Amino acid sequence: MQPVPERISVQTNVLNANQQTALANRELFADRGLLVMNLMSAPGAGKTTLLEATIKALQGHFRLAVIEGDLQTDLDAQRIQALGVRAHQITTGTVCHLDARMVARALDSFPVDDLDLLIIENVGNLICPASFDLGESLRVVVCSVAEGPEKPKKYPVMFNKANVVLINKIDLADASGVDVKELAANVREVSPKAAIFELSSRTGQGMAAWTQWLQQAVEMRALAATVSV
Amino acid sequence: MHEISIAESIVQIAEAKAREQYARSIQVIGLRLGTFTTIVPDALQFAFEIARQGTLARDARLDIEIVPMVVRCVVCEASTQPVRGVCLICEHCGFPLEIVSGEELQIDYIEVDSEKEESPCSQCQNESQSRPMY
Ligand SMILES: Nc1nc2c(ncn2[C@@H]2O[C@H](COP(=O)(O)OP(=O)(O)O)[C@@H](O)[C@H]2O)c(=O)[nH]1
Ligand SMILES: [Mg+2]
Ligand SMILES: [Zn+2]
Numbered sequence: 001m002q003p004v005p006e007r008i009s010v011q012t013n014v015l016n017a018n019q020q021t022a023l024a025n026r027e028l029f030a031d032r033g034l035l036v037m038n039l040m041s042a043p044g045a046g047k048t049t050l051l052e053a054t055i056k057a058l059q060g061h062f063r064l065a066v067i068e069g070d071l072q073t074d075l076d077a078q079r080i081q082a083l084g085v086r087a088h089q090i091t092t093g094t095v096c097h098l099d100a101r102m103v104a105r106a107l108d109s110f111p112v113d114d115l116d117l118l119i120i121e122n123v124g125n126l127i128c129p130a131s132f133d134l135g136e137s138l139r140v141v142v143c144s145v146a147e148g149p150e151k152p153k154k155y156p157v158m159f160n161k162a163n164v165v166l167i168n169k170i171d172l173a174d175a176s177g178v179d180v181k182e183l184a185a186n187v188r189e190v191s192p193k194a195a196i197f198e199l200s201s202r203t204g205q206g207m208a209a210w211t212q213w214l215q216q217a218v219e220m221r222a223l224a225a226t227v228s229v
Numbered sequence: 230m231h232e233i234s235i236a237e238s239i240v241q242i243a244e245a246k247a248r249e250q251y252a253r254s255i256q257v258i259g260l261r262l263g264t265f266t267t268i269v270p271d272a273l274q275f276a277f278e279i280a281r282q283g284t285l286a287r288d289a290r291l292d293i294e295i296v297p298m299v300v301r302c303v304v305c306e307a308s309t310q311p312v313r314g315v316c317l318i319c320e321h322c323g324f325p326l327e328i329v330s331g332e333e334l335q336i337d338y339i340e341v342d343s344e345k346e347e348s349p350c351s352q353c354q355n356e357s358q359s360r361p362m363y
Contacts, residue, residue, distance in 0.1 A: 005256060005340055005341070005342060006340065007340050008339050008340075010246050011335065011337065012242050012335065013334060013335050014238045014334045014335065015235075015238065015334060016242065017238060095234065097234075130267050131231060131268075153314055157267050158267070160328075189318055190315055192317050192325035
């Protein structure tokens, strides 16, 4: 019997499986009026520090939880737990990003019904997490002044998909010789619609504008869920 | 190296489609890959060599069609292909640009060896009734 080569049209997105799971996550979050934030950056840009400062500002107002994604160790989850906030660590081993299924599994360890804000700290990496939707409502990218002004140009896909870009470590602007305005302009070029905040999670400068914005987003989200019931 | 996860997904999708068609093996997987993704074609080819092992695609070739990035201004309709560096603000009117293409990551087609016969004979028909369900 002679094999007959045959071309079959497929037309399927390679990330389809992840997107299906992300969709299920997103529906669950919307149903509960839960705001979910996917926090991404290069390693060391200050995600965990920023998270700590954000938690301190919002802790009295909302019921919070955190999912920490890291290649190894649960050090970041420990930092969050030290603030009295529920934190679940996902260690990905060699996988350079979180995916929707890892988040879905982690949800088992959360009282999803009793939360207002869930923050997911993704694996430190400006490339891979850009492709994997987790079902989040907000994609937040942290970019530190210490990384220089060119990061948005070098990683345009990640910045383009951000809803919010937090320019962190502005206290280091002078020491690192970086013009914060130039960095912000570079962010805007690849992500014209993102909200941009300039802040320092160490000194607290600029933090209030960000946490007020986030607070409003959490409130609107909860309100939208009660209205649609 | 997210190309590993991507390559695994490509093989899974291609295999599922091939099984649907009772194919014996996959010869070619045609992929459309936009330039405004984070996927590096060479890294993907490398990852694919690993991901295809032990599957229906074990001898398959990955044909990557590169789709260039095209952006368009919703206000002045100017359409451009960013070459060096990406700027999503219209140089003519300052409004944000829309991405028309360049974000593709899609399996277009597969080429398979099927068991279908030009002229059916009794022997083959028997065989096709007891197709292996892999
Ligand atoms: N000067 C300064 N240092 C910061 C700031 N935010 C974070 N850092 C420091 O940057 C380093 C990495 O921070 P971390 O939050 O662990 O980064 P992550 O890897 O993105 O989670 C730590 O030494 C932080 O203390 C900031 O706003 N200013
Ligand atoms: Mg961290
Ligand atoms: Zn224009």
